[in-house]
Amino acid sequence: MHIRLTALSLVTALCVAGATSQRLAAAELVMFEQRGCEWCEMWDAQIAPIYPKTEEGAFAPLRRIDIHEPMPDDLAWMRGERFTPSFALVHEGREYGRIRGYPGEDFFWGLLAEMVGKLKGTLGGDQASNGTRTPG
Template identity: 60%
Template sequence: MAGVHRLGSFAAVLIATLVWAAPSLSAELIMLEQPGCVWCKRWNEEIGVVYPKTAEGRIAPLRRIDISGPWPDDLSDVARERLTPTFVLVEDGVEVGRLRGYPGEHFFWPLLSDMLEKLPGKGS
């Protein structure tokens, strides 16, 4: 089932709680990409089409950065990366977690969930 993920009931409740409890959360999921990246293309096809509609996408909206272009000033404290795709979870410009590469949709969602649990004030 491309683009669809299944979370355990605990994880689903946790994500729903994060969305409800933190509507003003200023987290972003930064996707570092570059032209011609086949794994970026695969992520776009499997995850990118549904990501904005998910609880995770509401907690940490996606922001794309082309690493072949200039580095954004507001991410000066976030280390640059050469491997794409790389996903960097940031809150208020501070890196919270990083996932290098795309491990496939069945591994991406749990790894992202682990990163989201590290948001300040949201972890267990």
């Protein structure tokens, strides 16, 4: 029984380590929000349900940060935000763009496509964004 628990603990530790290193390496769309923000609620109604199903959502999963909470340790290098909602595209300790406020559905997707294109351009290859929202 002890051997089985030890093996299970090792597998669990490896999975956690893998998830942590994956989080550090993957791009994220950081959403700065706060309770009672009507523009955050509008974004949640119009964009949040489809975002994870898009190419952008697959490339840069959403991560929510409450502006009244301390900045998470892995984002301590990042400048905070006072306006909500705001969105920052980050990858490997660098910010590749920020959208301050929610300008509406059409403008949001266009601005996000620009940021994703900038990041993909720095990664090289044929990963340039085409600005589409094809579910992933």
